[in-house]
Amino acid sequence: MMLGAEQLMIAAVSLMFFPIVAILCLTIVLASFGKSLGIRRTYVALLLRIFEFAGTKLAAHTTYEDESDSEDEDQEENPAESENGNGNGGHVIKRDFYLTVTRGLMRPEWEPFKKNFELSDICYFTKCGMEAIIEDDVTHRFNAGELASWNLLTRTNTGYQLTSARLTVLWCIGFLVRYCVLFPFRLILAAVAIIWLVVSTAFLGYFPPSPLKRSMYSRVSLMSFRIMARACSAVITFHNQENRVKNGICVANHTSPIDVFMLSCDNCYALVGQAHGGLLGLLQRALGRATSHVFFERSEVKDRHLVAQRLKEHVNDLDKLPILIFPEGTCINNTSVMMFKKGSFEVSTTIYPVAIKYDMRFGDAFWDSSKHGMVTHLFNIMTSWALVCDIWYLPPMQRQENEDAVQFANRVKREIAKQGGLVDLDWDGQLKRTQAKESWKQKPQEQYSNMLKVD
């Protein structure tokens, strides 16, 4: 009996072998030409319908639970919203005060009239502090974003799959499809993409710099990044492609290193960054052979003048590719745009902004580097449903005469946030790793002091 089963397995696998190889080859060929059969988009549309179904099942279950505990709270907050679990958009409170480094305490009543000190003055700071403890603008930007309804991934919400039998079945099917069918496919594609990139750039590296080399690199890079995108089941919609950059500096909001793959499906960029080891280092060196990028050793990163100088040299050389920079300096969870570092805005007066927005329902693209490394992150992406994103090329922006680099950076950030539907924040993305500075207290202190009447 065992032998019969073994024979059956061999026969089945060999029969499947040819169609699978055929599909892989078709994908690769299509990727090279930048064409698509539209299968991924149909798949995504189908997923949306399934999510809706799951959503209704969940809502039905949670309304039943919530009705059992009702206290006589004031019903001014929409009673209709409490049906959908928590329809408040994830908020616990309605904030009355905000505190920021640049604008101090934001409170409409605090006009510039002078008043005497009152014992009740501490209430403003106290209430603001307590509100911040309950809900602040920054802390949750460094965790994965919340979804309005479940997307059938336990990594997003545990326990939901146990809500109803149909959901459990759906989740199991989804799990099997993602891990046993999609993932092996995607892994092979990713391997092909990486090998192709490394090998072809190795050969290209032997050519001297020339227009021919540049155009060949362009073909090679587009091809491998497009295969890589298919390895993540990426459905990318590019908007306003007429604004695509040919030379100069391109800035974008940062969610994950995947951003580079997405952007490189449509255009070739020179990358800036720290030289890494491991897989990333291998890719960096491969890319570095075929065209010039701006990679720094760890020690050189601190030297801002050196960085600025290298960037300037690159930008001024019209034969070189446009530089892609992520001015936030770190990965944010794609619900907001944080402070842009002014470095790149000092180098060039023309900037080409790009806004990237991922649809979180199909998979979370955010790389939480404190939680997992690059390989785990790629694994997560390749076992999600898909990677759906919108990329907007914004028209180039010039630095005005009365603007300094910081104001210019803020202006560009505002445009990117507006286009991507992201929240525009003044906070520094480095707060992911470091504490807020003691000196940042100065603004609210100054503000309060200006209000006080002193003899």
Place this chain on the structure above:
Amino acid sequence: MGTKSSMLLQEEEIEEIQRETGFSKNQIVRLFSRFTTLDKSNNGFLRREDFLRIPELAINPLGDRIVHSFFSESNDDTVNFRQFMRILARFRPVKKNSEKNKLNDRSEKLRFAFKMYDLDGDDLISRDELLAVLHMMVGANISEEQLGSIADRTIQEVDEDKDNKISLEEFVKAMAKVDVESKMSIRFLH
């Protein structure tokens, strides 16, 4: 929404907290989610640095005092979820027909405000303590002498038994005309 933490909140615990603080179940679950987000090392309790990791709190001039108020009820330098909720309960809005003796009535809110000034916890606000809190709020923008005269004037207006310190009763009297119910209440959503 579900939480990703390894700690789960039991039904009984939710009900106890509900009775003690008056928060609704939904609010308790949301606040628990927040608690676990702040508890980065997944200890089941919060330390001072977990609070101060919130940038908006770290730049609040009274940030340290606010954090301190959470630890006033615990014996060590940790705050568990119950203690966390008990402090937050002070900031629930006051309802007209609610039961007496809850954590969010006017006297509790006033006591909380009083404790913000009372640095050493001896139930008296001394001139030095008032000066220290003023200093936190204005930074280096006002001179010591001017702050001193503000402190003196404030104590003089409020101090009835002439001990040059402000007791809780004197504080409550001084705040009689202040709308503490709204100044020390946060608008919780359901």
